[in-house]
Amino acid sequence: MENTLPPVPDGNGQTPAFWQRPGSGRSALPKRIRNKLICIAVLFGLSALIMAVGLKTTTSVLFNGTLVGVVESKEIADDAVAKAEIRASEILGKKYSISDGITYRKGISASNLSSEDLTSAILDKIDSIQRLHVLTVNGKIIGGAENRKDIENLLVSILEKRLSATSMSAKFCENTQIVQMFVAKGSVPDLAETKKALTTKREDGTYLLNVETVEEVEYVSSVAFPTQYVQDNTMLEGESATLTPGTNGEAIVTEKMTLRDGAKVNSEIKNTKILSNPSPAIIAVGTVPRTRSKGYYIWPVRGLLTSGFGYRNIGIGGAFHYGIDIGVSRGTSISAADGGTVIYSGFYSDYGYMIEIRHDNGDVTRYAHNSKNLVSAGEKVAQGDVIATAGDTGLADGVHLHFELVRGGVRVDPYGYLK
Template sequence: MNTSSSTKRKEHLNKLIEKARSLSLKKKIAITLVLVLAIAGTVFLVKDIQHKLYTRAYKVYCNEKLIGVVREKSLVKDIVNDIKVESSKDYGVNVNIREDKLKYEESHAEDNELTSKKELRQNILKDLKLYVSAYAIEVDGKEVGIVKTKDLAQNILDKVKEPYIKESEDIKVEDIKFVEDVKIVKKEVPISKIQEDEEVLKFIKKGTTEEKIHIVTKGESFWSIAHKYGLTVKDLEKANPNKDAKLIHPGDKLSLIVPKPYITVATYENVKYVEKIPFDVEVKESSAMYKDQVRIKRRGIPGEKEVKAKVIKHNGIEVAKEILKETILSQPVAQIILKGTKELPPLKGTGSFITPTRGRLTSGFGYRWGRMHEGIDLAARVGTPIKAADGGVVTYAGWRGNYGYMVEIDHGGGFKTRYAHCSKIYVKKGQKVYKGKTIAAVGNTGRSTGPHLHFEVRKHGVPQNPYKYLGKKYR
């Protein structure tokens, strides 16, 4: 009995012990679980902190535009410095970059989200202007050009003055300056605004960079070219100061842009020169000459005087002059002109002819070199007067093919005379002339082998031998 009770008590005690053990294990598990969770949370927190530290980055903005994402700001600064150094070498001037246009914003990014150095450099060059310290030439406050250095700017201004510094034994330049307010101003400008010095010089001289060229063709002159483009000859000469208006040839290039320079160069010169003194003209009457005739009996001779003066010029053109001293070198000699008083002969044909000019007979009337020569040739110097062989009406005065400059006169009675190869014509179609009236001058125009007068007499349109009308001299 006692043994059985003892066994039961023992079994019950073992159950209680097991139960206690069971409760203790759960608590242990619970505690262990709490510890595990606590440790895991700490690890996750640490990892999160580490991740944030490792992915820290900056968004880079230029002029409010996103140009890249970088891990460190120093990368951007290094790129900017590299650009400065390389650009300074390339352009030969100190290049600056407006880094105040760069803005940074803190951010996070994985490695694959970062902008490469190459791409970032390209974006900086694209969106951030390169600036340099340069020198601008200003005229009355207006900027007309920007160059790299102050010496280049000064050299340009010296070249603007250079053409007007023309000194000689008789010309002394006392002062030279600009009429306008011209300054050289140091400026911080984008590198793209830097200009070549020759380009700036041309712009200052012409007032424009526009170019318009005409290539001279055969037969053209300054007058015809100016007329073609609506310019004056004076304007065309201004546009081509190095060209002689009388000596242009096919293929020559002429500028059609009339210069309007931004800068006016004023020169103050002491000059010495010889000036002509005009001669007086005396008119005397002559009863031996017709009323429409005038002849110089004595040619006038200008006198001369030496002048010393102060002259102000603007771009080489005289604008003011003060005479300091005049010395007479020679007195002028008056010109004497004879004016006819004799009444004019009848302005119609008389039926007889006079020799039209003084000259040597070089070719007669008739066949010559296998063809008909319809007049006679009288050789004389160019400019020798040609007179009307008889009175009549001018029916032609001008250019006529092989005849060159020609005059034709109708004398009535079916007679006409022709005067060819003239150098000058003094009458016009429809004008009435008398016998002996000077109508032209000997020349060498048209189909001619030398200076001479080709003279024809025609009756009812048929060429006549002039010999029988001009007396024994030409028979």
């Protein structure tokens, strides 16, 4: 018998040129070969993809079974793990082992972490460590919060509370910084505690944070009046009299000042607007030397007139007495009867210790029998200045002042000239 295929009738009665086993797939290839080809195709396609987007083989790092990151090589991963272990130990204050929980897996990935990023990613996965925004004041940790904004808002609210209506700007005196860092969980005061630390006065009455504000204030201030001096030749030197009292003016002053917790540390007058000008005080000042003669004589000492000017009726003979004697106790101060120039001071025969003063009108007054002369020839003295002390030197019976007035070269009775 001939091996013939049964004729398959079709529409037009022709024999088909292609055969297909009933029930098979589209490919005529055996299944095993087909799978291999698909595999090759997929690998080829992946290679094409890797080449197209620059993918590389990478090392995935798992910590306690969870993927923490992908790095370029196992060396980088080892480095990151070692660093994370050191950091974690530092943060927790005790030896902390990470490597036990770390596993690596080779793979392909589009994103690679740096060693440092992987270290952070591992630390993030440690339960007893947390990533916080930490506030430091002059380098010292005060507290922390998960959101940086919370700390910023707290700082702003503190600044705002210390502002006044005239504050132009405000800043903290201390160096404040907000830094993100890993800390042991619970080791850093939380936001509420931080707020309390910053807003409560310490034992010494100061705050942890001092605020410096710049203020600009305006106020009305008086403007001091100036003083003008005019010379007056009717008054003695050292004497003065107010001719016109001064009046203060007024001005609006704009002051810019720096306050450190309310205490002024710096100030600058920015502007002064005069509202009313001050008017000056006018003061007369005496120019007359106090040693100038006044033209009248005062008693050089106060005492009993024991002998007048003229002929004496008592004692030896009838000698003429060219002065007056005033009895005083030894050491009594003797004053110049008027201002003038001392023209003699010394011991003179019967006069004993004697002083002569020439006055501006040419008169000379004489003071004799002194126990001690207190001025020298050439000195200027004022009326009333003490020039000597009373005694009994020269020809004198008892302590007294012998006083003479010489006018036009002639000794006259001084009694009537004394006031």
